[in-house]
Amino acid sequence: MLPLIKAMDHPIPLNEVKVGLMKDSHINAANAGGGEFYVTTGLLEKANDDQLRAVLAHEMGHADLGHVAKLQRLGTGLSIGAILLDQIIPGSGALTPIAGQLIANAYTRKEEYAADAQGVDILKRAGYDGRTMMANTLQWLQATEGTSKGGFFATHPATGDRIQAVLNHR
Numbered sequence: 278m279l280p281l282i283k284a285m286d287h288p289i290p291l292n293e294v295k296v297g298l299m300k301d302s303h304i305n306a307a308n309a310g311g312g313e314f315y316v317t318t319g320l321l322e323k324a325n326d327d328q329l330r331a332v333l334a335h336e337m338g339h340a341d342l343g344h345v346a347k348l349q350r351l352g353t354g355l356s357i358g359a360i361l362l363d364q365i366i367p368g369s370g371a372l373t374p375i376a377g378q379l380i381a382n383a384y385t386r387k388e389e390y391a392a393d394a395q396g397v398d399i400l401k402r403a404g405y406d407g408r409t410m411m412a413n414t415l416q417w418l419q420a421t422e423g424t425s426k427g428g429f430f431a432t433h434p435a436t437g438d439r440i441q442a443v444l445n446h447r
């Protein structure tokens with residue numbers, strides 16, 4: 278994860294990076310701003326290393342492009358971090374399900390395309406084949422979570438167009 282952080286347009290100081298774990302069998306991730314990332318236990322259990330990298334790069338893309346800051350300004354994401362931090366005690370086993378309603382449909386499709394493209398660039402700068410990694414990961418997400426409620430696509434609206442857009446990204 279750290280090589281990806283360093284490859285951001287606006288790298289987050291490494292000592293400010295925190296990753297919270299949410300007990301949720303769905304595959305999902307979030308960025309609450311300020312270097313605060315959240316991943317679900319479902320993501321950690323089901324993703325391979327490349328898929329985890331691509332999902333995190335996508336979240337870093339949202340952060341790089343100011344989507345997270347925008348949500349906080351609008352108030353829709355205002356207390357995500359506070360609420361989750363309050364409920365999650367890392368390592369204690371006292372994990373809670375993600376407050377899905379809070380961040381449902383938090384991003385627009387346009388922002389999803391942009392975060393995918395930014396994620397591809399971040400992966401590339403870190404030495405990976407970003408386009409292939411992101412496209413494969415979106416395909417995997419669609420196959421695994423595409424029809425479920427509450428997973429990645431609940432907070433990251435998407436269709437097959439997104440995969441094509443990633444493949445067309447230069």
Ligand SMILES: [Zn+2]
Pocket residue numbers: 335339384388389392432433
């Ligand atoms: Zn997204």
